[in-house]
Amino acid sequence: RKEVEQDPGPFNVPEGATVAFNCTYSNSASQSFFWYRQDCRKEPKLLMSVYSSGNEDGRFTAQLNRASQYISLLIRDSKLSDSATYLCVVNMYGGADGLTFGKGTHLIIQP
């Protein structure tokens, strides 16, 4: 079983629509969870940390379900500039360790 799994897409979504991504992780003891955004030929940039209570930042909402070991990202009122690859990322073993990345979900917002 892969450690962090995501639907690679692509998701083709009209501008203004709401889109949701899910991600599952294998290690139930994982400690921290994130969504990163990666634009073509650029480095990943932290979009949101995902807390146990869930969190919201403008049009973006992230949820964590530890019992089912999945993480979600919801984007409301999508913009053309939201087109990117969204990486589900898990810190499985603690702060002294690196991150485990999903393969990413490719999102295309269409005018």
Added chain:
Amino acid sequence: SAVISQKPSRDICQRGTSLTIQCQVDSQVTMMFWYRQQPGQSLTLIATANQGSEATYESGFVIDKFPISRPNLTFSTLTVSNMSPEDSSIYLCSVRVAEPNDYNEQFFGPGTRLTVL
């Protein structure tokens, strides 16, 4: 977050040669890491760069192939040794900036795009 720079930004190298990539941070950080992103793939952790001691390598990566230095809290190097075309990839450093109540967020440098002929 921190401002992270990498040198070189890209290089084209001949097989059998070695390339050293530098990562510089504008502030002292607790942890530095090196990742690889092969074409069309996501990121894979190579190793944790430990200040003052040997790096900690992930399964499938060895010190002879990817020697790492971290002489202080703001700088690290990764060397890709005896390169082959399979080493063509983007190499990224990342840092963790420890702050009160931090959540182990990591921030990435711009990457070094390596092509091996």
